[in-house]
Amino acid sequence: MTRPQHADRPAKSSRRALLLGLSAAIALPLLQGCFPVVATGVGAGAAMVSDRRTSGTYVEDEGIEWKVAARIRERLGDSVHVNVTSYNRNVLLTGEAPNETVRGQLDGIVAGVENVRGVINEVAIAPNSSLTARGNDTLITSNVKARMIDSGAVSAHNVKVVTEANVVFLLGIVPRSEADAAAEVARTSQGVRKVVRVFEYISDEEARRLDNPTGARRN
Structure with a gap:
């Protein structure tokens, strides 16, 4: 990509x-946490129909976001603030990490999630x-x-x-x-x-x- x-x-x-x-x-x-909000019901259906991703990929992206966010929270807790956005199975990470070592760990966490094609790590080294x-x-x-x-x-x-x-x-x-x-x-x-x-x-x-x-x- x-x-x-x-x-x-x-x-x-x-x-x-x-x-x-x-x-x-x-x-x-x-703002209470890093987990994405998944659209449901009629709104999700309308968004899926108008999206250029396939319906299967649309659903996969929602699942990838939840899985990545959950693993980051489990592994790193409140030491980082990371937003996870998956689009066409490519994952964009934004937010803040305390140092380069922790920032680098994020790539491995994402790569371990099923169906991920690539990682774009734009997390900054900065306080939350x-x-x-x-x-x-x-x-x-x-x-x-x-x-x-x-x-x-x-x-x-x-x-x-x-x-x-x-x-x-x-x-x-x-x-x-x-x-x-x-x-x-x-x-x-x-x-x-x-x-x-x-x-x-x-x-x-x-x-x-x-x-x-x-x-x-x-x-």
């Missing part, structure tokens, strides 16, 4: 207010971030997603946004044009100090094929 690249239109206030309001409502429970900082990152993520919707240049369904210490990581299976559009939206969003691309690139033709599958949903 492609390695990370360290690299306005007027807002529609009603949609952005809704997204930011939802973010504020869920921020506190999200504060709840205030994590809340700010959550709001930045929501703002970037809202601005993607407003821009009309890229579908928020096709780009996953993760923010850590004001750095925005972008994941997805996208053509270069979508990657550039998403990166520009993120780069020009308030509070963002850097954008890191963690995309898998495909052709425009392949993107159209994935967005308009014929027959049954891919498994």
Whole structure:
């Protein structure tokens, strides 16, 4: 897969207010631990259908996130703050570790989880971030997603946004044009100090094929 690249239109206030309001409502429970929230019910079904990953890979990614987070917690406890994001079975790690030795252990923990294809370790050597900082990152993520919707240049369904210490990581299976559009939206969003691309690139033709599958949903 492609390695990370360290690299306005007027807002529609009603949609952005809704997204930011939802973010504020869920921020506190999200900040209580490093485990990802798994979408369930109708919301998960809708997200799965619109996603460019196969339905099987979508479910695998959710499971990978839970397994990796649980093993990190079991092995390292509160000595680290690590967020785990799996996309198309490639695992992005963000957060903080106390030293390089502990940071290096994370790679082995992830590699030991079934179905993982690769690891992108972006964990910083630093003290664990504060709840205030994590809340700010959550709001930045929501703002970037809202601005993607407003821009009309890229579908928020096709780009996953993760923010850590004001750095925005972008994941997805996208053509270069979508990657550039998403990166520009993120780069020009308030509070963002850097954008890191963690995309898998495909052709425009392949993107159209994935967005308009014929027959049954891919498994």
